[in-house]
Amino acid sequence: MYENLSNFAEGVDTAFVIILSIILFFLVGLTVTLIIFIIKYREKKNPIPTPTKDNILLELTWTIIPIVLVIGMFHYGWIAFKPMVSKAPENSMVVKTDAFMWDWRFEYKNGRKTDTLYVPQGDPVKLELYALDVIHSFYIPAFRIKQDIVPGTPSSLWFIANAPGVYDIFCAEYCGLEHSYMYTAVKVLPKEEFEKWYTDTTQVVVVSDKPGMAGFQIMKDNGCFACHSTDGSKLVGPTYKGIFGHEVEVIRNGVRQTVTVDKEYITRSIYYPDEEVVAGYNKGLMRHYQGQITEEEIDKIVEYLETLGGE
Ligand code: CUA
Numbered sequence: 001m002y003e004n005l006s007n008f009a010e011g012v013d014t015a016f017v018i019i020l021s022i023i024l025f026f027l028v029g030l031t032v033t034l035i036i037f038i039i040k041y042r043e044k045k046n047p048i049p050t051p052t053k054d055n056i057l058l059e060l061t062w063t064i065i066p067i068v069l070v071i072g073m074f075h076y077g078w079i080a081f082k083p084m085v086s087k088a089p090e091n092s093m094v095v096k097t098d099a100f101m102w103d104w105r106f107e108y109k110n111g112r113k114t115d116t117l118y119v120p121q122g123d124p125v126k127l128e129l130y131a132l133d134v135i136h137s138f139y140i141p142a143f144r145i146k147q148d149i150v151p152g153t154p155s156s157l158w159f160i161a162n163a164p165g166v167y168d169i170f171c172a173e174y175c176g177l178e179h180s181y182m183y184t185a186v187k188v189l190p191k192e193e194f195e196k197w198y199t200d201t202t203q204v205v206v207v208s209d210k211p212g213m214a215g216f217q218i219m220k221d222n223g224c225f226a227c228h229s230t231d232g233s234k235l236v237g238p239t240y241k242g243i244f245g246h247e248v249e250v251i252r253n254g255v256r257q258t259v260t261v262d263k264e265y266i267t268r269s270i271y272y273p274d275e276e277v278v279a280g281y282n283k284g285l286m287r288h289y290q291g292q293i294t295e296e297e298i299d300k301i302v303e304y305l306e307t308l309g310g311e
Helices: 009-040 056-085 191-199 202-209 213-221 263-271 295-306
Strands: 093-100 103-108 117-120 124-131 136-140 145-149 155-160 165-171 183-189 247-252 255-260 276-278
Touching: 009 056, 093 117, 093 136, 103 117, 117 124, 117 191, 124 136, 124 145, 145 155, 183 191, 213 295, 263 276, 263 295
Parallel strands: 093 124, 117 183
Antiparallel strands: 093 103, 124 155, 136 145, 136 165, 165 183, 247 255, 247 276
């Protein structure tokens, strides 16, 4: 009926099926009883109501049976839930996970950063979760795991992925305008393949060889494209297309000004996004990237922006 794609899937599915079965049993049972009683005890057949008095047996029955059922539901729920909230195994691979409006960033122990989560099959993985701006929620439906992430309160979760494949990761907590676009995927690779991916640094070099590609990768890793397009279309923020070297209208301290998009402007926009907001866009939607994006990385970003047709 279903595959156990993570070590938690079976427990959650068992609890789900048991609870759903009990619900269905009572839904059908009560509905049928209701209909029978409506017909059997209708007024025409029973013009004078029969008064009922205490019925100890009946009262005990409808007290004890629900208690047993509810304890049963709790029992199976607890069996599924307890390992999730217990400590991750000592040998877990730790991945630092940043959630921000509106993307995910994963950082591995060797310094590698991705916007898709890569994990080995069969090994425990521990995610250390950080929210950089507002509350988000990390959710992999296929693995039956979900964890809220509150700014200032790091949380974590762990799992073992059982089968190679690509599975959805969603943000499951409304976090603003583009919440519904805050999704990515977890790629589960067989161990050897994962090792190869993990230790492979050639890819990065190849990427940075092409003009602007290093900058593109930095922006991708930081989720810039969630809010800024490269094709001229208007998203939460202005497009990158053709802005470099051009003039834009910004609101600074409430005053409309014209500025040229150069390296200084790009740096200010990344470090102090609310100080100059392009006319027609809203303040407070972009977080600052001080300490996240370095000056050298900004040089790369500028190189990339230049490829998008400025002058
Ligand atoms: Cu992040 Cu919804």
